[in-house]
Amino acid sequence: MKPRLALLALQRQRPGTFALLMAATCLLMLLAAAMALALRGAARQVSGATATRVLVQVVDANPDRRDATADEVMARLDRIHGLGSAHRVSMEQAQALVAPYMDGVQVSQLPLPVLIELDGGDRARLARSFADLPHVQVTAAGAELGPLIRLIDALRGVSLGIALTAAAASGLIAMLAARAALAREGPTLNILHALGATDRQISYLVTGKIARDAGVGAAIGLGAALLIILTIASRIAAIGAGISPALSASAWVTLLLLPVGLVGLAVLAAQAALLVALRQAP
Amino acid sequence: MAYANHGRRQAASIALPFKCFTWLALPCHAVVNRIFRGAKRTTMAGIVHFDNVGLRYGTGAETLAGLSFTLMPGSFHFLTGASGAGKTSLINLITLAQRPSRGIVSLFGEDTAGLPRNRLPAIRRRIGVVYQDFRLIPQLSAFDNVALPLRISGMAERDIGSRVEELLDWVGLAPRASAKPATLSGGEQQRVAIARAVITHPELIVADEPTGNVDPDMAARLLHLLEVMNRQGTTVLIATHDVHLLRQMPGANIMRLAKGRIDDPTGSVRFPPRESVS
Numbered sequence: 001m002k003p004r005l006a007l008l009a010l011q012r013q014r015p016g017t018f019a020l021l022m023a024a025t026c027l028l029m030l031l032a033a034a035m036a037l038a039l040r041g042a043a044r045q046v047s048g049a050t051a052t053r054v055l056v057q058v059v060d061a062n063p064d065r066r067d068a069t070a071d072e073v074m075a076r077l078d079r080i081h082g083l084g085s086a087h088r089v090s091m092e093q094a095q096a097l098v099a100p101y102m103d104g105v106q107v108s109q110l111p112l113p114v115l116i117e118l119d120g121g122d123r124a125r126l127a128r129s130f131a132d133l134p135h136v137q138v139t140a141a142g143a144e145l146g147p148l149i150r151l152i153d154a155l156r157g158v159s160l161g162i163a164l165t166a167a168a169a170s171g172l173i174a175m176l177a178a179r180a181a182l183a184r185e186g187p188t189l190n191i192l193h194a195l196g197a198t199d200r201q202i203s204y205l206v207t208g209k210i211a212r213d214a215g216v217g218a219a220i221g222l223g224a225a226l227l228i229i230l231t232i233a234s235r236i237a238a239i240g241a242g243i244s245p246a247l248s249a250s251a252w253v254t255l256l257l258l259p260v261g262l263v264g265l266a267v268l269a270a271q272a273a274l275l276v277a278l279r280q281a282p
Numbered sequence: 283m284a285y286a287n288h289g290r291r292q293a294a295s296i297a298l299p300f301k302c303f304t305w306l307a308l309p310c311h312a313v314v315n316r317i318f319r320g321a322k323r324t325t326m327a328g329i330v331h332f333d334n335v336g337l338r339y340g341t342g343a344e345t346l347a348g349l350s351f352t353l354m355p356g357s358f359h360f361l362t363g364a365s366g367a368g369k370t371s372l373i374n375l376i377t378l379a380q381r382p383s384r385g386i387v388s389l390f391g392e393d394t395a396g397l398p399r400n401r402l403p404a405i406r407r408r409i410g411v412v413y414q415d416f417r418l419i420p421q422l423s424a425f426d427n428v429a430l431p432l433r434i435s436g437m438a439e440r441d442i443g444s445r446v447e448e449l450l451d452w453v454g455l456a457p458r459a460s461a462k463p464a465t466l467s468g469g470e471q472q473r474v475a476i477a478r479a480v481i482t483h484p485e486l487i488v489a490d491e492p493t494g495n496v497d498p499d500m501a502a503r504l505l506h507l508l509e510v511m512n513r514q515g516t517t518v519l520i521a522t523h524d525v526h527l528l529r530q531m532p533g534a535n536i537m538r539l540a541k542g543r544i545d546d547p548t549g550s551v552r553f554p555p556r557e558s559v560s
Contacts, residue, residue, distance in 0.1 A: 191417050194379060195478075196407035197434045198400065279399065282380050 018177040018210070022170060022217025022266065023224070026259055029166035030225035033258055036159035037251040043152040046145055052084070053141040054121040058114040060135040069133055070114040076129055077118070084120025167262060174210055174266035175273035181206045182277050193281060203274035207267050214266040218259035229255070328352035328388070329486055329517045330376055335385030337371055337542075344383070345371045346542045353519060355485070358512045360528055361521040363539035369521040370414075372539065373490050376519070377411050378402055390485065407435055410479030412489035416471045418463040418478075424450065424470075425459040428477045435482060449477045453507070469500040476507060486517045493527055505530055 056073055060066035070088065077086045094115055095107040102110070118126070123140040130136040142149075182189065189202050233247065247255075330353040337346040346368045353359060363369050374380040375387055378394060387394050389405055397405070418427045429446045433439075450456045453473040463471055472492065479487055487508060493501030505520075505527060512518045522528070528536065538545040 187417075188419055188421075191419060192430075192434065193403075194377060194406060194411060194417070195431045195434050196403045198403045201434065282378060 016213070018173065019213040019217040019220070021173045022214050022262075023220035025166045025170040025173065026218045026221025026262055027224050027228075029163045029170070029262065030221060030255055030258060031228060032159045032162035032166060034225070034229045034247065034251075034255055036156050036163060037254060038247055039152050039156040039159060041248060041251065043149055043156065046152070047142065047149050050141040050145050052120045054118040054123050054126060055139045055141060056116040056118060056126065056130070057137045057139070058116075058133075058135055059137060060113075061111040063111070066111075066114055066135070069135055070116070072133065073116060073130060073136060077116070080121075080126075080129060082120065083118060085118070087117045089115040089117065167265060170214075170262050171265050171269035174214065174270040177210055177213070178206055178270035178273045179277060181209065182274060190281075199275055199278040202278060203271055206274055207270050210270045211263060211267045214263045218263050222256070222259045225255075329355045329390060330519075331386075331388040332375075333386040333388070335375065335382045335387055337368075337375060337380065338383040344542055346375070346382075349385070349544060351537065351544060353486075353517055355517055356512070356515045357517055358509070358531065358534045359517075359519045360531070360534050360536045361519060361539065362523055362528070362536060363545070364523065367539040368542040369523075369539055370490055371542075373411075373488055373519075373521055376486075376488055377409055378406055407431070407482060408485045410482065410484035410487040412472075412475050412479045412487070412492045414491040414494050416463070416475040418471055418474055420463050423460045423462055424455055424466065424474045427463065427474055428481055431478060431482045446477075446481065449481055453477045469496040472496050472500070472504060476504060480511060480516075484516065486519070487511060489518070489520045491522055491524075492520060493522065493524055498526065501527060502530060 056077075058066050058070045058073060060069060074086065074088060077083060091112065091114075094112045095110070098110065098112060099107045123138055123143070127138040130138060185206070189205075192202055192205075229247075330351075332349045332351050335346060335349040336344045338344045349372070361369050361372065371380070375382055376389070378389070381387075381395070390408060392405070394402070394405065419430070422430070425446055428450060429442050432442045432445065447456060447459065450459050453476065455470060455473055455477070458466060458470060461470075463474070466474065476489075476492070479489070489508065492504055492508075496504065501524070508518050508520065509531065520527070528534070
C-alpha cells in the first residue's frame with residue numbers, strides 16, 4: 001500500500017479511547033513486570049547469599065566440654081577440602097548479640113552455644129563429619145530462608161501473571177479496535193475492495209492507525225510507569241539497611257523494550273482479527 | 283443466449299459523429315490513444331459469461347434467476363429494466379461484490395466460484411466500475427480518488443502524477459484536482475468516478491446508472507466518453523433505464539431485465555428501444 005493511501009480518514013483521526021486503554025494496560029504491565037524483575041533480583045540476592053552458608057553450633061551447657069568440642073570441630077574443618085572459610089564467633093560477640101534482649105541478666109553467665117559460620121560448605125557432608133560429636137548441630141542457612149524465598153517466588157509468579165494478563169488484554173483491545181475500525185470505515189474499505197485492494201492492503205491501512213495509537217498509548221504508559229518505579233526505587237533506597245531496588249541494567253532494558261513488544265502484539269492481534277473479518281466479505 | 287458484439291466494427295456504424303467535448307483540451311482520439319497506450323485486451327471467447335446464474339438474499343425468492351449470457355470482448359451493452367428488476371444485483375455479481383447463489387459466473391475466462399480469495403483482487407483490477415452514487419472517498423481529493431486504483435495496484439508514485447493529471451484534464455477537471463468530492467457538483471463527481479474507473483485501462487467497464495445524477499448534456503458527454511473507450515477495445519456494460527441514453531447508441535446491445543430474468547431471449551439489438559424500457 002502506497003504512502004498516500006495514508007490520507008484516508010482512519011489514518012488521520014486523533015488517538016482516542018484505544019490509545020488510553022493501551023496506556024492503562026501498558027502501565028499495569030510495566031509495574032507488574034518491574035515487580036517481577038525486582039523480586040527475581042531479590043530472590044537471587046537472598047538465595048545467593050545463603051545457599052552455601054552453613055552454621056555449626058556446639059550446644060553444651062558444660063563450658064569446658066563445649067570449648068573442647070568446638071576446638072575439635074575447627075580442627076576437623078581444617079582437614080575438610082572445599083570449604084570456603086570458617087569463622088568461629090567469639091563468646092564476646094555472641095554475648096553482645098544476645099545482651100540487648102536480656103534486660104538485667106548477666107549474659108556472661110548464660111550457657112550460649114559456640115557458633116561457627118561456614119561459607120561454601122555442604123550441610124549433609126558436614127553433618128556426617130560431625131556425627132560422632134553429640135552436641136554439634138549443623139544448619140544450612142538457606143533452609144531457614146526457604147519459606148521466604150518461596151514466598152518471593154510466589155509473588156514473582158503473581159506479578160508475571162498480571163503482566164501477561166495485561167499484555168493479553170492489550171491484544172484483545174487491539175482486536176476490538178480493529179473490528180470497530182472495520183465497521184466504522186466499512187464504506188471506504190468496501191470501495192478499496194471494489195477497486196482491487198487485497199485483504200492485506202486493507203488490513204495494513206487499519207493496523208497502521210492501530211500501531212500509531214498503540215505507540216502513543218505505550219509511550220504514555222511507559223512514562224507513567226517509569227515515574228512510579230523511580231519514585232518507589234528512591235523510597236526503598238532511602239530506607240537503607242542494605243535494601244536496594246534490585247533492578248539490574250538488563251531489567252531496565254527489559255522494561256524499556258516491553259512497550260515495543262506490546263505494540264507489536266497489538267498490531268499482530270489486530271492484523272489477525274482484520275484478516276479473519278475481511279475473509280467474510282465477498 | 284449470447285450477447286456478442288464487436289466494438290470496433292460496431293463503432294463504425296455509430297451515428298454520432300466522433301467529436302470532442304467542449305471540456306476536452308485535446309482531440310479525444312489522440313488523448314485516448316495516449317492514455318490507453320499499451321493496454322492489454324482479452325482475446326478470450328467471452329469476457330463475462332453467466333451460466334444459469336441465480337441470486338437469492340437470505341431465504342427470500344430469487345432476485346436473479348436463470349441468467350445465461352456472454353459479453354464478448356470489445357462489445358457495448360446496455361442493461362435495462364425497471365427499478366427493482368435486478369440491474370444492480372447483476373452488476374454486483376459481475377464486479378464480484380456478491381457471489382451467486384447458484385450457477386456459474388466466469389470473468390475473463392475463469393470461473394469465479396472456484397477462484398481462491400487471494401486471486402479476486404487481480405480480477406477486480408481488470409474491471410472499472412462507475413457506481414450510481416459515485417462512491418468517491420470523501421476525505422481524498424479528486425486527484426487522490428482517481429489515483430487510488432493505481433496506488434492499490436502498486437504503481438510507483440512518480441508514474442502516477444502525470445497519468446492522473448492527464449486523465450483529469452481529459453475529463454475537464456484539471457483545475458479541480460485538489461477539490462474534495464463534497465465541493466464538486468454531481469456531474470464533476472461523476473467524471474471523477476469515471477476517471478477512477480478507467481485509469482487502470484480496465485478490460486471491462488461496468489457503469490450503474492452513470493447518468494442518473496447529471497443533466498442530459500452531461501449524460502451525452504459521459505456516454506461519448508465510454509463510447510470512445512469502447513472504440514479502444516474496452517467492453518462496456520451500462521445499466522440504465524434512461525431511454526434517451528439508449529437512443530444515443532443505436533448499435534449497442536440491450537439486455538432487458540424483468541423480475542430478475544432476462545426478458546429478451548433473442549439478445550438481438552433493439553433500436554429504437556421499446557418504450558416500455560423506461
